[in-house]
Amino acid sequence: MNKPAPDQQTAAIEARLFKDTSAYQDIMDLPRPVSKHHWPLPAADHAGQFAPFAALTGYHQLINEVAERYSHKNYPDELSTKRIERKLLAIKPLLPLRLKVEYFNGDSGYYETIAGTATQLDFRRGRLMLTRKQEWELIIANLRKVTVVTRK
Template sequence: MDEKRLIEQKIFNDTSAYNDIMNIPYHQSKRHLPMNQLDRAFQFAPFGALEGFNDLINEKTEFYSRKKYTTSADEQIIMRQLKYLRTHPLKVDVNYFNDESGYYEHFKGFLKKINWTKGRATFDELSVAILNIRSIKLIEKKL
């Protein structure tokens, strides 16, 4: 046997630390029946809820791998544009990251409201996180 196996055998097969309890007879409760195997397995059922968690994380990671994060300068520009649009109702083209699809999308419409505490802007029927907005462009009126 090599040295590693000898060390493992000594560590895992040495039961001398438990000699004081090795020969104590098993005490079966007179009040409680022994738990059957199915009930014993149910004790660990809450951990089964985490089974699909890694798949969900991997799926969201794939979505966000396509996201381009804005710089602080770009964020300041977007904030100024949103503040301006609050008082000037103009039709704009919003390029934003859609959390549901994992892609950038365009939406053309008017700014309806801004919820600064939640960090969301509502354009017509679309509510989008302000940090997901890549750009806001004015749609020029054609005469």
């Protein structure tokens, strides 16, 4: 079977893609428009507008850094998650209450323990507010262990 020559292939593809260009015949051979109000872009600037979006510079590096930090996190199974939720539901009516919580700190990438006074529990936002010299907003999904220390 004979293959068509590359020029014939190109012509065949163009014929399929651009079936009817008759509506554009009046502008097809016109020279490129030149602005009377703006200088043409230098070649380097013209090419720069096609460069990758600058806001994404370093994005992949950031993703890799966060992935490295979260590599230490143990994601709880459903039973552990339900256990923490039940404990928090029992604690909520008793607030304010002194607690000791073990939680995953996304900034450090490790589990940390902190003791303080639980002042607010917001299940809708998934947050536990804990006060100890400063106010901490802990993500409920990052809690691994909750222990009641004393009632305030």
